[in-house]
Amino acid sequence: MPVKAKRYLLIALAAFLVLAVTLGPAGIGVLVAQRTSERGEYARLGERADYALKRADVVASSLYSALQQLAQWQGERCTPAHIDALRKLALENRFVEDAGVYGDDGRWLCSSLSGAVPRNAPSIPAPDWRGVHGVVGWFQIPHLFNVSRPSLVLGYDHFYIEADPASLVDAIDDYNHGMGVFVTDPPHLIAWNTVANPKRLQEALLHDGVVPGSDRFYVIRRSHVLPIAVVVSEPRQQLLIVWRNSVWGWLTASLAIGGVLAWLIIRLFRSRLSLDGELKQAIRRDEIQVVYQPIVDLETRQCVGAEALARWRMHGSTVSPDVFIAAAEHSGLIQALTDRVLERVLRDLAGFLSDHRDFYVSINVSAADLTSRRFLDVLTRRVAQAHIEPSQIRIEATERGFIDADAARIVLQGFREAGHPIYIDDFGTGYSSLSYLQTLPVDALKIDKSFVDTIGYEAVSSSVAPHIIEMAHTLGLGIVAEGVEREDQAQYLAERGARYGQGWLFSRAVPADGLKLFVDGPSVPASATEQSTRRGRRGKARNGRHPEAQSSGQSRA
Helix, strand or coil: CCHHHHHHHHHHHHHHHHHHHHHHHHHHHHHHHHHHHHHHHHHHHHHHHHHHHHHHHHHHHHHHHHHHHHHCCCCCCCCHHHHHHHHHHHHHCCCCCEEEEECCCCEEEEECCCEECCCCCCECCCCCEECHHHCEEEEEEECCCCCCCEEEEEEECCEEEEECCHHHHCCCCCCCCEEEEEECCCCEEEEECCCCCHHHHHHHHHCCCCCCCCCEEEEEEECCCCCEEEEEEEEHHHHHHHHHHHHHHHHHHHHHHHHHHHHHHHHHHHHHHCHHHHHHHHHHCCCCEEEEEEEEECCCCCEEEEEEEEEEEECCEEECHHHHHHHHHHHCCHHHHHHHHHHHHHHHHHHHHHHCCCCEEEEEECHHHHCCCHHHHHHHHHHHHHCCCHHHEEEEEEHHHHCCHHHHHHHHHHHHHCCCCEEEEEECCCCCCHHHHHHCCCCEEEECHHHHCCCCCCCHHHHHHHHHHHHHHHHCCEEEECCCCCHHHHHHHHHCCCCEECCCCCCCCECHHHHHHHHHCCCCCCCCCCCCCCCCCCCCCCCCCCCCCCECCCCCC
Protein backbone atom coordinates (compact mmCIF):
# COMPACT_ATOMS: atom_id res chain seq x y z
CA MET A 1 0.00 0.00 0.00
CA PRO A 2 1.42 3.45 -0.90
CA VAL A 3 2.67 5.54 2.02
CA LYS A 4 0.17 8.34 1.38
CA ALA A 5 -2.65 5.83 1.26
CA LYS A 6 -1.50 4.46 4.64
CA ARG A 7 -1.49 7.97 6.05
CA TYR A 8 -5.00 8.66 4.78
CA LEU A 9 -6.08 5.30 6.18
CA LEU A 10 -4.65 6.22 9.59
CA ILE A 11 -6.44 9.58 9.50
CA ALA A 12 -9.70 7.87 8.56
CA LEU A 13 -9.17 5.30 11.31
CA ALA A 14 -8.47 8.06 13.83
CA ALA A 15 -11.64 9.92 12.79
CA PHE A 16 -13.67 6.71 13.07
CA LEU A 17 -12.26 5.87 16.50
CA VAL A 18 -12.82 9.42 17.78
CA LEU A 19 -16.42 9.24 16.56
CA ALA A 20 -16.83 5.78 18.03
CA VAL A 21 -15.43 6.62 21.47
CA THR A 22 -17.44 9.84 21.56
CA LEU A 23 -20.81 8.47 20.47
CA GLY A 24 -20.24 4.93 21.73
CA PRO A 25 -20.15 5.80 25.44
CA ALA A 26 -23.07 8.17 24.89
CA GLY A 27 -25.11 5.37 23.34
CA ILE A 28 -24.02 3.00 26.08
CA GLY A 29 -24.93 5.65 28.64
CA VAL A 30 -28.41 5.99 27.17
CA LEU A 31 -28.81 2.21 27.13
CA VAL A 32 -27.49 1.87 30.70
CA ALA A 33 -29.82 4.66 31.83
CA GLN A 34 -32.71 2.84 30.20
CA ARG A 35 -31.81 -0.49 31.77
CA THR A 36 -31.10 1.09 35.15
CA SER A 37 -34.33 3.07 35.08
CA GLU A 38 -36.26 -0.01 34.05
CA ARG A 39 -34.74 -2.14 36.79
CA GLY A 40 -35.28 0.63 39.34
CA GLU A 41 -38.89 1.14 38.33
CA TYR A 42 -39.57 -2.59 38.35
CA ALA A 43 -38.04 -2.73 41.81
CA ARG A 44 -40.27 0.13 43.01
CA LEU A 45 -43.33 -1.50 41.44
CA GLY A 46 -42.26 -4.78 43.05
CA GLU A 47 -42.24 -3.06 46.44
CA ARG A 48 -45.81 -1.91 45.83
CA ALA A 49 -46.79 -5.43 44.79
CA ASP A 50 -45.21 -6.87 47.95
CA TYR A 51 -47.20 -4.46 50.07
CA ALA A 52 -50.40 -5.23 48.14
CA LEU A 53 -49.84 -8.98 48.58
CA LYS A 54 -49.37 -8.56 52.31
CA ARG A 55 -52.66 -6.66 52.44
CA ALA A 56 -54.46 -9.31 50.34
CA ASP A 57 -52.95 -12.07 52.49
CA VAL A 58 -54.32 -10.41 55.64
CA VAL A 59 -57.83 -10.06 54.17
CA ALA A 60 -57.90 -13.55 52.67
CA SER A 61 -56.56 -15.14 55.87
CA SER A 62 -59.23 -13.37 57.87
CA LEU A 63 -61.97 -14.61 55.52
CA TYR A 64 -60.64 -18.19 55.54
CA SER A 65 -60.49 -18.05 59.35
CA ALA A 66 -64.12 -16.93 59.49
CA LEU A 67 -65.16 -19.88 57.28
CA GLN A 68 -63.34 -22.28 59.59
CA GLN A 69 -65.15 -20.84 62.62
CA LEU A 70 -68.52 -21.25 60.86
CA ALA A 71 -67.75 -24.86 60.02
CA GLN A 72 -67.10 -25.61 63.70
CA TRP A 73 -70.82 -25.04 64.62
CA GLN A 74 -72.15 -28.31 66.04
CA GLY A 75 -75.84 -27.48 66.60
CA GLU A 76 -78.83 -27.01 64.39
CA ARG A 77 -78.38 -24.36 61.75
CA CYS A 78 -80.39 -21.16 61.34
CA THR A 79 -81.83 -21.35 64.86
CA PRO A 80 -81.95 -18.12 66.88
CA ALA A 81 -78.84 -19.26 68.74
CA HIS A 82 -77.07 -19.99 65.49
CA ILE A 83 -78.07 -16.65 63.98
CA ASP A 84 -76.72 -14.92 67.09
CA ALA A 85 -73.43 -16.76 66.54
CA LEU A 86 -73.38 -15.64 62.91
CA ARG A 87 -73.90 -12.03 63.96
CA LYS A 88 -71.19 -12.24 66.56
CA LEU A 89 -68.72 -13.57 64.00
CA ALA A 90 -69.58 -10.80 61.49
CA LEU A 91 -69.13 -8.14 64.16
CA GLU A 92 -65.79 -9.51 65.36
CA ASN A 93 -64.27 -9.91 61.87
CA ARG A 94 -63.81 -6.47 60.33
CA PHE A 95 -63.69 -7.81 56.74
CA VAL A 96 -66.89 -9.93 56.99
CA GLU A 97 -70.03 -8.02 56.06
CA ASP A 98 -72.45 -10.95 56.25
CA ALA A 99 -72.34 -14.62 57.21
CA GLY A 100 -74.99 -17.26 56.65
CA VAL A 101 -76.15 -20.65 55.46
CA TYR A 102 -77.46 -21.96 52.12
CA GLY A 103 -79.11 -25.27 51.32
CA ASP A 104 -78.15 -28.12 49.02
CA ASP A 105 -80.29 -26.58 46.30
CA GLY A 106 -78.52 -23.28 46.71
CA ARG A 107 -81.43 -21.60 48.43
CA TRP A 108 -80.56 -18.91 50.91
CA LEU A 109 -81.60 -20.06 54.41
CA CYS A 110 -80.35 -17.52 56.97
CA SER A 111 -77.81 -14.75 57.48
CA SER A 112 -76.33 -12.52 60.13
CA LEU A 113 -78.03 -9.48 58.58
CA SER A 114 -81.58 -10.79 57.92
CA GLY A 115 -81.93 -13.68 60.30
CA ALA A 116 -84.16 -16.45 58.97
CA VAL A 117 -84.79 -15.98 55.26
CA PRO A 118 -88.31 -16.43 53.85
CA ARG A 119 -88.92 -19.39 51.63
CA ASN A 120 -89.32 -17.15 48.60
CA ALA A 121 -85.80 -15.77 49.07
CA PRO A 122 -83.47 -15.91 46.01
CA SER A 123 -81.19 -18.85 45.46
CA ILE A 124 -77.42 -18.53 45.32
CA PRO A 125 -76.11 -19.34 41.78
CA ALA A 126 -73.54 -22.01 41.00
CA PRO A 127 -70.06 -21.05 42.29
CA ASP A 128 -67.66 -19.16 39.99
CA TRP A 129 -64.70 -21.06 41.43
CA ARG A 130 -64.08 -24.32 43.21
CA GLY A 131 -60.80 -24.56 45.06
CA VAL A 132 -59.10 -27.29 46.99
CA HIS A 133 -60.52 -28.70 50.25
CA GLY A 134 -64.11 -27.90 49.23
CA VAL A 135 -63.86 -24.09 49.29
CA VAL A 136 -65.99 -22.36 46.63
CA GLY A 137 -66.34 -18.74 45.62
CA TRP A 138 -68.67 -16.24 44.00
CA PHE A 139 -66.93 -13.18 42.61
CA GLN A 140 -68.34 -9.82 41.65
CA ILE A 141 -71.95 -11.02 42.14
CA PRO A 142 -74.85 -8.75 43.14
CA HIS A 143 -75.21 -8.21 46.85
CA LEU A 144 -77.85 -10.39 48.46
CA PHE A 145 -79.64 -7.28 49.64
CA ASN A 146 -79.52 -5.61 46.25
CA VAL A 147 -76.78 -3.19 47.26
CA SER A 148 -75.33 -1.58 44.12
CA ARG A 149 -71.74 -2.67 44.69
CA PRO A 150 -70.64 -6.24 43.84
CA SER A 151 -69.75 -8.74 46.50
CA LEU A 152 -67.13 -11.37 47.15
CA VAL A 153 -68.61 -14.55 48.65
CA LEU A 154 -66.71 -17.60 49.89
CA GLY A 155 -68.49 -20.83 50.89
CA TYR A 156 -67.64 -24.05 52.68
CA ASP A 157 -69.94 -26.86 53.88
CA HIS A 158 -73.05 -24.74 53.09
CA PHE A 159 -71.75 -21.82 55.15
CA TYR A 160 -70.83 -18.56 53.43
CA ILE A 161 -69.26 -15.24 54.26
CA GLU A 162 -69.59 -12.08 52.24
CA ALA A 163 -66.95 -9.33 51.91
CA ASP A 164 -66.30 -6.17 49.94
CA PRO A 165 -63.82 -6.96 47.09
CA ALA A 166 -62.35 -3.47 47.51
CA SER A 167 -60.83 -4.54 50.83
CA LEU A 168 -58.40 -6.74 48.86
CA VAL A 169 -57.15 -3.96 46.58
CA ASP A 170 -57.28 -0.84 48.74
CA ALA A 171 -53.54 -1.08 49.45
CA ILE A 172 -52.96 0.84 46.18
CA ASP A 173 -55.28 3.72 45.63
CA ASP A 174 -53.44 6.13 43.28
CA TYR A 175 -54.56 6.76 39.71
CA ASN A 176 -51.41 5.39 38.07
CA HIS A 177 -51.13 1.89 39.48
CA GLY A 178 -53.55 -0.82 38.53
CA MET A 179 -54.01 -3.82 40.83
CA GLY A 180 -55.81 -7.14 40.72
CA VAL A 181 -56.10 -10.06 43.15
CA PHE A 182 -56.47 -13.62 41.87
CA VAL A 183 -57.31 -16.91 43.47
CA THR A 184 -55.24 -19.72 42.03
CA ASP A 185 -55.75 -23.45 41.42
CA PRO A 186 -57.37 -22.59 39.03
CA PRO A 187 -56.67 -18.87 38.58
CA HIS A 188 -59.61 -16.49 38.73
CA LEU A 189 -59.69 -12.70 39.14
CA ILE A 190 -61.65 -11.83 42.25
CA ALA A 191 -60.95 -8.11 42.75
CA TRP A 192 -59.39 -5.15 40.93
CA ASN A 193 -59.22 -1.40 41.32
CA THR A 194 -60.68 1.16 38.93
CA VAL A 195 -57.34 1.75 37.13
CA ALA A 196 -56.85 -1.90 36.20
CA ASN A 197 -57.97 -3.60 33.03
CA PRO A 198 -59.25 -7.07 34.04
CA LYS A 199 -58.42 -8.64 30.67
CA ARG A 200 -54.85 -7.33 30.73
CA LEU A 201 -54.41 -8.48 34.34
CA GLN A 202 -55.42 -12.01 33.37
CA GLU A 203 -53.01 -12.01 30.40
CA ALA A 204 -50.23 -10.78 32.67
CA LEU A 205 -50.84 -13.56 35.21
CA LEU A 206 -50.98 -16.27 32.55
CA HIS A 207 -47.83 -14.99 30.73
CA ASP A 208 -45.59 -14.04 33.67
CA GLY A 209 -46.13 -10.31 33.29
CA VAL A 210 -45.64 -10.13 29.50
CA VAL A 211 -48.58 -8.47 27.76
CA PRO A 212 -47.81 -7.72 24.09
CA GLY A 213 -49.14 -4.40 22.86
CA SER A 214 -49.91 -3.09 26.35
CA ASP A 215 -48.99 0.45 27.34
CA ARG A 216 -48.28 -0.75 30.89
CA PHE A 217 -45.79 -3.10 32.47
CA TYR A 218 -46.69 -5.63 35.15
CA VAL A 219 -45.27 -7.24 38.29
CA ILE A 220 -46.68 -10.46 39.83
CA ARG A 221 -46.43 -11.63 43.42
CA ARG A 222 -47.76 -15.01 44.61
CA SER A 223 -48.65 -15.89 48.19
CA HIS A 224 -46.75 -18.71 49.85
CA VAL A 225 -49.57 -19.19 52.41
CA LEU A 226 -52.86 -18.96 50.54
CA PRO A 227 -53.87 -19.74 46.94
CA ILE A 228 -53.87 -16.07 45.89
CA ALA A 229 -51.72 -13.85 43.64
CA VAL A 230 -51.43 -10.10 43.11
CA VAL A 231 -50.74 -8.33 39.81
CA VAL A 232 -49.71 -4.65 39.88
CA SER A 233 -49.26 -2.50 36.78
CA GLU A 234 -47.84 0.91 35.93
CA PRO A 235 -47.93 3.02 32.73
CA ARG A 236 -44.82 2.74 30.58
CA GLN A 237 -44.93 6.51 30.36
CA GLN A 238 -43.88 6.58 34.01
CA LEU A 239 -40.78 4.59 33.06
CA LEU A 240 -40.03 7.17 30.36
CA ILE A 241 -40.26 9.97 32.93
CA VAL A 242 -37.88 8.17 35.26
CA TRP A 243 -35.52 7.44 32.34
CA ARG A 244 -35.52 11.09 31.27
CA ASN A 245 -34.61 12.15 34.79
CA SER A 246 -31.68 9.73 34.99
CA VAL A 247 -30.40 9.77 31.41
CA TRP A 248 -28.79 13.20 31.73
CA GLY A 249 -26.51 12.02 34.49
CA TRP A 250 -25.51 8.91 32.58
CA LEU A 251 -25.16 10.88 29.35
CA THR A 252 -22.94 13.49 30.99
CA ALA A 253 -20.70 10.83 32.52
CA SER A 254 -20.58 8.90 29.24
CA LEU A 255 -19.70 11.98 27.20
CA ALA A 256 -16.99 12.84 29.71
CA ILE A 257 -15.52 9.34 29.38
CA GLY A 258 -15.87 9.53 25.61
CA GLY A 259 -14.18 12.92 25.57
CA VAL A 260 -11.21 11.58 27.54
CA LEU A 261 -10.92 8.56 25.23
CA ALA A 262 -11.21 10.77 22.15
CA TRP A 263 -8.47 13.05 23.51
CA LEU A 264 -6.22 10.06 24.12
CA ILE A 265 -6.84 8.74 20.60
CA ILE A 266 -6.22 12.15 19.05
CA ARG A 267 -3.04 12.47 21.05
CA LEU A 268 -1.93 8.97 20.06
CA PHE A 269 -2.61 9.53 16.37
CA ARG A 270 -1.12 13.02 16.44
CA SER A 271 2.01 11.47 17.89
CA ARG A 272 1.84 8.71 15.28
CA LEU A 273 1.27 11.16 12.41
CA SER A 274 3.67 13.83 13.69
CA LEU A 275 7.25 14.08 12.51
CA ASP A 276 8.44 12.37 15.69
CA GLY A 277 5.88 9.60 15.29
CA GLU A 278 6.67 9.11 11.62
CA LEU A 279 10.40 9.04 12.38
CA LYS A 280 9.89 6.48 15.12
CA GLN A 281 7.98 4.25 12.71
CA ALA A 282 10.59 4.78 9.98
CA ILE A 283 13.36 3.69 12.36
CA ARG A 284 11.35 0.69 13.51
CA ARG A 285 10.57 -0.35 9.90
CA ASP A 286 14.19 0.19 8.80
CA GLU A 287 13.22 2.92 6.33
CA ILE A 288 16.24 5.12 7.09
CA GLN A 289 18.62 5.01 4.13
CA VAL A 290 22.36 5.64 4.30
CA VAL A 291 24.50 7.29 1.61
CA TYR A 292 28.23 7.75 1.69
CA GLN A 293 30.29 10.85 0.90
CA PRO A 294 33.81 9.86 -0.14
CA ILE A 295 36.81 11.28 1.71
CA VAL A 296 39.88 11.70 -0.49
CA ASP A 297 43.59 12.39 -0.10
CA LEU A 298 43.95 16.00 -1.30
CA GLU A 299 47.37 15.25 -2.73
CA THR A 300 46.78 11.95 -4.55
CA ARG A 301 42.96 12.27 -4.88
CA GLN A 302 42.61 8.65 -3.79
CA CYS A 303 39.48 7.71 -1.80
CA VAL A 304 40.47 6.58 1.67
CA GLY A 305 37.13 6.54 3.46
CA ALA A 306 33.57 7.80 3.52
CA GLU A 307 31.18 9.52 5.84
CA ALA A 308 27.87 7.72 6.44
CA LEU A 309 24.92 10.10 6.03
CA ALA A 310 21.36 9.24 7.01
CA ARG A 311 18.58 10.00 4.52
CA TRP A 312 14.83 9.74 4.99
CA ARG A 313 11.93 9.98 2.57
CA MET A 314 8.55 10.49 4.21
CA HIS A 315 5.44 10.02 2.04
CA GLY A 316 7.52 10.28 -1.10
CA SER A 317 9.30 13.52 -0.11
CA THR A 318 12.84 13.87 1.19
CA VAL A 319 13.05 15.24 4.73
CA SER A 320 16.02 17.51 5.35
CA PRO A 321 18.62 15.88 7.62
CA ASP A 322 18.78 19.10 9.62
CA VAL A 323 15.06 18.66 10.36
CA PHE A 324 14.83 14.97 11.22
CA ILE A 325 18.16 14.83 13.07
CA ALA A 326 16.98 17.69 15.29
CA ALA A 327 13.64 15.90 15.73
CA ALA A 328 15.44 12.68 16.70
CA GLU A 329 17.51 14.53 19.30
CA HIS A 330 14.47 16.31 20.69
CA SER A 331 12.31 13.18 20.90
CA GLY A 332 14.99 10.85 22.28
CA LEU A 333 15.23 8.81 19.05
CA ILE A 334 18.79 9.80 18.19
CA GLN A 335 20.37 6.73 19.75
CA ALA A 336 17.99 4.40 17.91
CA LEU A 337 18.78 6.32 14.72
CA THR A 338 22.54 5.94 15.27
CA ASP A 339 22.07 2.20 15.83
CA ARG A 340 20.12 1.96 12.54
CA VAL A 341 22.86 3.80 10.65
CA LEU A 342 25.51 1.46 12.05
CA GLU A 343 23.37 -1.55 11.18
CA ARG A 344 22.87 -0.29 7.61
CA VAL A 345 26.60 0.52 7.16
CA LEU A 346 27.62 -2.97 8.18
CA ARG A 347 24.89 -4.50 6.04
CA ASP A 348 26.01 -2.44 3.02
CA LEU A 349 29.75 -2.56 3.40
CA ALA A 350 30.89 -5.35 5.75
CA GLY A 351 32.21 -7.46 2.86
CA PHE A 352 33.74 -4.46 1.14
CA LEU A 353 35.49 -3.34 4.33
CA SER A 354 36.75 -6.87 4.90
CA ASP A 355 38.37 -6.78 1.44
CA HIS A 356 39.69 -3.21 1.87
CA ARG A 357 41.34 -3.18 5.28
CA ASP A 358 42.69 0.38 4.79
CA PHE A 359 39.22 1.82 4.01
CA TYR A 360 37.01 3.21 6.75
CA VAL A 361 33.55 4.62 7.33
CA SER A 362 32.85 7.30 9.90
CA ILE A 363 29.65 7.51 11.92
CA ASN A 364 28.45 10.48 13.93
CA VAL A 365 27.71 9.77 17.59
CA SER A 366 25.15 11.87 19.43
CA ALA A 367 25.78 13.76 22.66
CA ALA A 368 23.58 11.19 24.43
CA ASP A 369 26.05 8.44 23.52
CA LEU A 370 29.01 10.45 24.78
CA THR A 371 27.84 10.12 28.38
CA SER A 372 27.60 6.31 28.54
CA ARG A 373 29.14 3.19 27.07
CA ARG A 374 25.86 2.10 25.45
CA PHE A 375 26.85 2.70 21.83
CA LEU A 376 30.41 1.53 22.45
CA ASP A 377 29.07 -1.83 23.61
CA VAL A 378 26.77 -2.05 20.57
CA LEU A 379 29.60 -1.07 18.21
CA THR A 380 32.06 -3.56 19.71
CA ARG A 381 29.61 -6.42 19.34
CA ARG A 382 28.57 -5.56 15.78
CA VAL A 383 32.13 -4.99 14.53
CA ALA A 384 33.19 -8.37 15.90
CA GLN A 385 30.23 -10.03 14.16
CA ALA A 386 31.14 -8.33 10.87
CA HIS A 387 34.80 -9.51 11.05
CA ILE A 388 36.27 -6.10 10.26
CA GLU A 389 38.92 -4.02 11.99
CA PRO A 390 37.72 -1.62 14.72
CA SER A 391 39.71 1.19 13.04
CA GLN A 392 37.48 0.83 9.96
CA ILE A 393 34.57 2.30 11.92
CA ARG A 394 35.51 5.78 13.11
CA ILE A 395 33.67 8.01 15.51
CA GLU A 396 32.70 11.62 14.88
CA ALA A 397 31.55 13.72 17.78
CA THR A 398 30.22 17.25 17.38
CA GLU A 399 31.45 19.89 19.78
CA ARG A 400 28.07 20.23 21.46
CA GLY A 401 28.56 16.68 22.68
CA PHE A 402 31.36 17.91 24.97
CA ILE A 403 29.18 20.00 27.27
CA ASP A 404 29.72 17.30 29.91
CA ALA A 405 33.45 17.14 29.18
CA ASP A 406 34.33 14.75 31.99
CA ALA A 407 31.78 12.13 30.95
CA ALA A 408 32.67 12.56 27.26
CA ARG A 409 36.38 12.14 28.02
CA ILE A 410 35.78 8.74 29.66
CA VAL A 411 33.54 7.49 26.83
CA LEU A 412 35.85 8.77 24.06
CA GLN A 413 38.76 7.07 25.74
CA GLY A 414 36.75 3.87 25.68
CA PHE A 415 36.22 4.21 21.90
CA ARG A 416 39.95 4.78 21.35
CA GLU A 417 40.94 1.84 23.52
CA ALA A 418 38.55 -0.32 21.47
CA GLY A 419 40.44 0.78 18.31
CA HIS A 420 38.06 3.44 16.92
CA PRO A 421 39.76 6.76 16.00
CA ILE A 422 37.95 9.89 17.28
CA TYR A 423 37.30 13.10 15.34
CA ILE A 424 35.66 16.39 16.23
CA ASP A 425 33.10 17.21 13.57
CA ASP A 426 32.26 20.77 12.42
CA PHE A 427 35.19 22.10 14.42
CA GLY A 428 35.03 25.79 15.27
CA THR A 429 31.23 26.07 15.36
CA GLY A 430 30.57 24.68 18.83
CA TYR A 431 31.87 24.83 22.38
CA SER A 432 35.37 23.41 22.01
CA SER A 433 38.34 25.24 23.33
CA LEU A 434 42.07 24.65 23.23
CA SER A 435 41.94 23.19 26.73
CA TYR A 436 39.41 20.59 25.54
CA LEU A 437 41.68 19.60 22.66
CA GLN A 438 44.57 19.18 25.05
CA THR A 439 42.63 16.90 27.40
CA LEU A 440 40.19 15.00 25.17
CA PRO A 441 41.38 11.79 23.44
CA VAL A 442 40.97 13.13 19.88
CA ASP A 443 42.72 12.02 16.64
CA ALA A 444 41.61 14.59 14.08
CA LEU A 445 39.59 17.74 13.45
CA LYS A 446 37.09 18.31 10.65
CA ILE A 447 37.07 21.89 9.40
CA ASP A 448 33.48 23.05 9.01
CA LYS A 449 32.27 23.91 5.50
CA SER A 450 31.50 27.48 6.53
CA PHE A 451 35.24 28.15 6.92
CA VAL A 452 36.17 26.34 3.70
CA ASP A 453 33.64 28.44 1.76
CA THR A 454 35.49 31.68 2.61
CA ILE A 455 38.78 30.52 1.14
CA GLY A 456 39.77 32.80 -1.77
CA TYR A 457 37.50 35.64 -0.63
CA GLU A 458 38.23 38.80 1.32
CA ALA A 459 36.27 37.73 4.37
CA VAL A 460 36.98 38.06 8.07
CA SER A 461 36.70 34.26 8.51
CA SER A 462 38.91 33.40 5.54
CA SER A 463 41.91 32.95 7.84
CA VAL A 464 40.14 30.57 10.24
CA ALA A 465 40.89 27.42 8.22
CA PRO A 466 44.67 28.01 8.15
CA HIS A 467 44.65 28.70 11.90
CA ILE A 468 42.77 25.46 12.57
CA ILE A 469 45.25 23.52 10.42
CA GLU A 470 48.20 25.11 12.24
CA MET A 471 46.66 24.40 15.64
CA ALA A 472 45.97 20.76 14.67
CA HIS A 473 49.58 20.30 13.58
CA THR A 474 50.79 21.76 16.85
CA LEU A 475 48.64 19.27 18.78
CA GLY A 476 49.54 16.37 16.51
CA LEU A 477 46.00 15.99 15.13
CA GLY A 478 44.88 15.10 11.62
CA ILE A 479 42.71 17.37 9.44
CA VAL A 480 39.73 16.68 7.19
CA ALA A 481 38.20 19.62 5.33
CA GLU A 482 34.46 19.50 4.70
CA GLY A 483 32.55 21.04 1.83
CA VAL A 484 35.37 21.31 -0.72
CA GLU A 485 33.66 22.41 -3.94
CA ARG A 486 36.35 24.23 -5.94
CA GLU A 487 39.79 23.18 -7.09
CA ASP A 488 41.42 26.30 -5.68
CA GLN A 489 40.04 25.40 -2.25
CA ALA A 490 41.55 21.91 -2.48
CA GLN A 491 44.94 23.27 -3.52
CA TYR A 492 44.89 25.97 -0.84
CA LEU A 493 44.14 23.42 1.88
CA ALA A 494 46.73 20.95 0.63
CA GLU A 495 49.42 23.62 0.49
CA ARG A 496 48.77 24.47 4.15
CA GLY A 497 48.97 20.91 5.34
CA ALA A 498 45.34 19.69 5.26
CA ARG A 499 45.72 16.16 3.98
CA TYR A 500 42.14 15.02 3.47
CA GLY A 501 38.92 16.54 2.19
CA GLN A 502 35.39 15.76 1.16
CA GLY A 503 32.90 17.66 -0.93
CA TRP A 504 31.20 18.01 -4.28
CA LEU A 505 34.49 18.63 -6.01
CA PHE A 506 35.15 14.92 -5.58
CA SER A 507 31.70 13.38 -5.27
CA ARG A 508 28.29 13.90 -3.88
CA ALA A 509 27.02 11.36 -1.35
CA VAL A 510 26.34 8.07 -3.15
CA PRO A 511 24.69 4.76 -2.27
CA ALA A 512 26.84 1.82 -1.21
CA ASP A 513 27.14 0.43 -4.75
CA GLY A 514 28.17 3.84 -6.02
CA LEU A 515 30.81 4.11 -3.29
CA LYS A 516 32.28 0.74 -4.26
CA LEU A 517 32.51 1.83 -7.90
CA PHE A 518 34.00 5.15 -6.85
CA VAL A 519 36.78 3.34 -5.00
CA ASP A 520 37.40 0.41 -7.36
CA GLY A 521 35.86 1.28 -10.72
CA PRO A 522 36.49 3.78 -13.49
CA SER A 523 33.22 5.63 -13.03
CA VAL A 524 30.14 5.99 -10.91
CA PRO A 525 26.89 4.87 -12.56
CA ALA A 526 24.45 7.57 -13.61
CA SER A 527 21.81 5.95 -11.41
CA ALA A 528 23.64 7.11 -8.30
CA THR A 529 21.21 9.84 -7.39
CA GLU A 530 23.54 11.90 -5.21
CA GLN A 531 26.73 11.52 -7.29
CA SER A 532 28.46 14.70 -8.19
CA THR A 533 28.87 15.90 -11.74
CA ARG A 534 31.99 17.76 -10.67
CA ARG A 535 34.28 14.92 -9.60
CA GLY A 536 37.99 15.02 -9.20
CA ARG A 537 40.27 12.07 -9.80
CA ARG A 538 39.44 8.82 -8.05
CA GLY A 539 41.21 5.61 -7.41
CA LYS A 540 41.80 2.72 -5.06
CA ALA A 541 42.44 3.49 -1.45
CA ARG A 542 46.12 3.61 -0.80
CA ASN A 543 47.95 2.33 2.24
CA GLY A 544 48.84 4.96 4.73
CA ARG A 545 47.54 6.90 7.69
CA HIS A 546 43.94 7.84 7.18
CA PRO A 547 42.26 10.78 8.82
CA GLU A 548 39.28 10.14 10.98
CA ALA A 549 36.30 10.68 8.75
CA GLN A 550 32.87 11.94 9.72
CA SER A 551 30.22 9.50 10.65
CA SER A 552 26.59 9.92 10.93
CA GLY A 553 24.02 8.54 13.18
CA GLN A 554 23.17 12.08 12.32
CA SER A 555 23.46 13.26 8.78
CA ARG A 556 24.56 16.42 7.12
CA ALA A 557 23.24 17.72 3.85
